[in-house]
Amino acid sequence: MKKIHQCTEWYSFVLLTNKTVLIMKLSAVLLFVSMFESFCSVTYSQKAMLTLDQSDITVEEVLRQIENKSEFFFLFSPKIVDVNRKVDIQVENKQINFILDQLFEGTNVKYVVMDRQIVLSTKELTQSMADLIQQQKVTGTISDSSTRESLAGVNILVEGTQQGVITDASGNYSLNIPGQNAVLLISYVGYLSRRVPVSGRSVIDVRLSPDIKSLEEVVVVGYGTQKKSLVTGAISSIKETELSTVSLTGIDQALQGRLAGVSVLSNSGMPGTGMKVRIRGVGSNGNSEPLYVVDGIVVSNLNNIDPSEIASMEVLKDAASSAIYGAQGANGVVMVTTRTGKYNTAPVIDFDAQFGSSTLRNLPEMMNATEYLTYLREAGMPNVPDPATVANTPTTRWMDEIIKPATIQRYTLNVSGGTDKSTYMVGGAASNQQGIIGGPKAALTRYVFRVNSDHNLKPWLKIGERVSFANNIQTSIQQEYANSVVGGAVMMDPLTPVIYKGELPVNVQNAIANGYKPVKDDNGNYYGIGTFPSNEFSNPLAVIQIDHTKNKSYNFSGNVYMEIEPLKGLKFTSRYGIDSYSSNYRNWSPSYWMGPFKYATIGSVSVGNDNGLKWQWENFLNYQKTIGKHNLGLLAGMSAIKSTWNSMGTTGRGLPQETEKFAEIDYVSSTMYTASGGQGSSTLASYYGRLEYNFEGKYLFNTTIRHDGSSVMSPEHQWGTFPSVSAGWVLSREEFFSSVVPSSIVSNLKIRASWGENGSISNVFVGAWNSMIRTGFDLNYPANDNTSVPGAEPNNLPNYDLRWETSEQTNVGLDVSFFNSRITLAADYFNKTTKDLLTPGVAPGYTGFGLPYINGGNVRNRGFELELGFRNADNPIKYDVTFNLTTIRNKVTYLNPAYPRIVNPINRLLNSAFEKGYPIWYFYGYKTAGIFQNQQQIDTYVNENNLSGYEPRPGDPIVVNTVDDGLISTDDMTYIGSPYPDYTYGMRASLSYKGFDFLVFAQGQVGNEIALAFNRTDFPYSNKLEYWYTERWTGENSTNSWFRSDVDNPFVYTSDLMLFTGSYMRIKQLQLGYTLPKSALYKIGIKDLRIYVSLDDYFTFTKYPGMDPEGGTLEGQAYSVDNMMYPVSGRILFGLNLKF
């Protein structure tokens, strides 16, 4: 294929220069000849049939006619061949040989037909020419510089021509060259191209180094792309090659630990629960998620994209980069570009398969039966038997009971390719991830389909689309807080058996006698009911047993676009995209009894439907112009976005049979339903522009502006304007620099600075500023047991001044690369202040109403980011090591004077607070200073502090008297810790040798405090971490760091004792792969085959004693809070990547 193609190209070229060919000198003739023979077949001359019927014309005219009627062309010297000779010629459907024999009959002219080329000459000359051809042949083998593996399909081109060959399966090539001074250009996808002068050699073996072209990389920015070398903002990227090693189904998880300034926190380890992504710290209340832009279209999350579909991900971190997204950009922007095919490329089929098993790697240790009973007795709890009397009772380890290894599998298939006018990628992915708790009841099955294509219809017109469809089927179990499955496993006493064997306890017998239904396992055994008062939390296995929650969602998103280029450099793009979802929720549970306060006497089913559509229409003009050394780029555009949503839900009670197939609203036997539903919409209109300018790629300047109007704000505050400027200076291009520092040492040095403003309204809803009268069930008043009367009241006080939240950010940065990009370094310092932070408002109680949102205060995040890379692709052992480090200081710099401190309860005991001078939502509680060892120490402390009413016992914590008012009271609560790490880091190293590759990827954080928020003093019989038992104060001088056995002391449970250092390092990935030799695969049509084994999230190094140092909570503004969420699992995976 390739040969013919190349040949055709060359042929066209010759035709265009037909005239000049005739007067070429011999040397030139030889050039063409040699070029030809190397890669064209000789079949054309046998196939081509010509008809000529002319009298009294010159030989030259005959030759010209042959050239016109066929693909033949002639090479000759007029000095040798007399072309002015007149001839007659009549042939019909004859081969060229026949015609030429006739034409030159009786002359000394000989001819040689080489495919389409015909050389006319004298006999002698033809012979010497053939000799020359023989001499000018070059052969050799192309191989990988480090693995020494031969490379098949490498392009070899003679410089200055279109002449070339590709290597065969063994990496060998053979090529005729025009002369000793020819230069070979050798290129191969994924490798650095090489330019090799022939210099008289006839055997040239070449080794290619893998391509690490980081400097000339192109990065995706808003509404366009930029050469990385010209970027003046702070943008981090992840490329396809790195994403290809990801063994996860969620792309947001793939961001974790890879980029400086990007922190990814798990919401929960339950499959499909999603992550919290925070770019450059927590700059907002509630929703601080970045803006996600997929192929230019804003989407609500990245849940519906498979990593295999992605070509690159860019994170726009500083204001100057994200300001082009104005009102939506304050929390940073994640740009995802999906893959498509390459022009002029044969179809490539990529198939990936992954399967494996996950299990919990870090089990929290809870007290065993003896420890539990001892602890409760010491804490003075009544009705606790002597541990000695229950010595034979086995301990139920609830965590072990609920955790079961679960399977993971994922398959992707993508086909991509392109012609000279079009490219395409069609593909799909299917995955299934079972939960380690609940198995198929906490599982995610996902199907993703994608079609991307681009078509150059005219030189000035291009159209295309990016379309994806995803189907998620997610089952889930209850999580977070005491009534969750994990909560039950943590809090259930260790004496209760999982199931009862033999006679049932009296309380269970009574419940059955009274018609209640204790839960049975699949074998018909009753699940154990808490031995001690357990209130809301229950046997976690029974909770799993009755839970049937399934959510099916369908997402369709993508865009169609049109690009018109009426003038060179001027491009108009119109892009229309949608992001839509439809989801169906169903939950049913039978009647059950799990204790006197957790039961249902009737089965119920809830069904809900939600759908939403966001459409977005973008129209923008791009203009690129180079005038001398001045390079100019202009962008101007408009955008309109409208989001709409609808929801509907129904609950019915009373199932004719409490089984899956009767769990539908249609079959509910009772007439009792509750229903809810609603709809809403919001709009955003925007105008934006950008000016890029650079001088010689040396002095760089960029400015953007965006003007946004949103329907969620009041008419007076509807519009906001967000500007940015940035500049860069590429020192390495300065003569004074390169004369001192050779480019072989510092190949690139750029300093850059930026400033900009962005807005955020993601926490505000339509009408939030206004006071609206609302009605509803919850405002009605009961007249008696049958009737109620409707009520109506304002939902809140109005806040007509509600303004945009604005984040202002300054960034200075440095990009350096050393030794031909073997070492790269990017360092940034940023200072980001979010002003007029939207805070849930607190009006004084005497106003009688809440205030939904106020512009509460300013929060500053500032810090350093470092991304460091070491690469070497030339050695047999190739390595690529990247390291990133982020340090962020978060501080509230201003708070609306009306609210000196806003306190938000984390649970009933611990609090977080928002206050000037402290990190946003810092931990607020009692500060302790050790443990009282004896009464004398207590008396001294009470006297010294003049305290009254404070009567601790030995073994209680020493509460710091921060307010000297003679009391230890809630006034003494203060800052006890920050939920934010001092620094976070990530390290990824990949090594390869021959066919083997090895990857280690670690990520961690240092210095944050985690609140152990799952203790409940209102459930004093709940089990606790074993740590509390082993470390407890047991008498004078036993310990000064942990308190005596205690189940309810607020000075313990509302103190810094409940905070633990959350530093950890997690080996996110350990992967070992082997790529089979290409030479072997080439013969069976496989281009690439890699197999690997991967350990994901398998090793965690931490001193944190709770569930998981990654914490996790579903609440938007809670950080480093351990609420007993579904834990993150460790996974062992096997996989293969296949390309053919």
Added chain:
Amino acid sequence: MLVLTSCKESFLDADIRGGIPLDTYYTTDEEALAATTAVYRQLWSAYFWGGPYILKEMLSGDVNKGGGGAGDWPTFKLIQTFAYDPQNSEIADTWNKYYAIISRANLIINNVTPDNDLRKRLLAESKTLRAYSYFELVTLWGGVPMVLDITPPSSWSTQTRAPAADVYAQIEKDLTEAIEELPVKSSYDDLEKWRISEGAARGILLKVYLYEEKWDKAIEQFAAIESSGEYSLEPDFGRIFRWEGELGNESLLEVIFANQGLASGAFEPNAYDCMNIMLMAPNQDYYTQAPGDSLLPGWGFNIPRPGIWQAFVAAGDTGVRRHATLWSEAELEAKGGRMDAACYDFEGFIRRKYGSYSYETTTSEGADPAGSFGTNMRLLRYADVLLMASEAYYRLGDESNALKYLNMVRTRAKMPEVSVSGSAIFEAIVDERRLELAFEGWRFQDLVRWGLASEELGPSGFQTGKNELLPIPFAERQIDPSLEQNPGY
């Protein structure tokens, strides 16, 4: 793009669904009715969960906090032991709940025009509810910010406490105006008996005058209530707090709780139930119901202390009233029930008034009976009115009327009449109010009013000169430091 530009304004028009801007509301009768219902709903919310009832009970000296343990709602323990501080969330909660009623009433009073009888009545109902709320605030906190309209944010930091006298004056004004327009209770339809009637407003005003020691005016209001013939004592004390006694002849003001609406199993309450009843039911983990008795288990808050039992014993009240108010452990055991002594804060007595009776709950449609108590809360009943009258007559020196009304209450309670004179009458009234109105939330305010708080509550931790008034909630003073704090906090 042209389309977008020209439609720019309308494209951004917000579609605020399900809401009507505040300034266009309160114009029709229907709107006035619904808005007034929302005021009642706030009163309902105040009594639904925690709130003033539990708070005032904790201050009474007659109860222990109870519940699952010391760590279960510890803020109430601090109140019970008078160890609370301005950051106590329950104190702020009650403060907020009364102002929630006031702010909604303000909207009606300021926006509904009295164009017809219905609107006049709704204005009067709202004024009464506002007055009642201010009465609770002024008796618990002293002078408070007097909010009679929407308070714009610009004035939040300068809001001051009105002197108590001004608050009382406003209460009197509201009630006096309301009484003019309110119908008598019997003129309401059965389904509207929960509305404020003339009698209710007069009963509240009677109480206000009593606290202001305006004895003449108190008697004036009592005379009007008595002569209306609208109210009488329920002959059977045990029936007052039962279902049958709801909105009965003895009732002046009641908050309706109902079994109506859907509950969907455990921990999903009925739409209009009273969760406080379950909160206060005997602790499920220690309580065994007596066969045939209907008192269901619950979360065990608000447990009688021995003092209130001894008061009944001392008064010789062993009959129907005591039986319907509390039981001893021995009585429970005699009936075959049991209370484990290990139960937190349990000192041998089980409360029966506002008990968690099975007949007040429902299990229909799978409702959680614990979350479905339809027990109404009685805010003002005729026995209270009679005892207040007795006290006012006593203060005016009319001992015979004082004894007359006191003995009406005693007789109904199957107690012998008292015939004492002088301060013994006052002592008898004090005792009688404690027994008759036990666990109804008035004890603390009565004791403070009588100057008996330090004597009666001192052993519970009451500090004279401080605990007569609750602290202004911490959060209020954070926003507005010019709100002066009460002494001692």
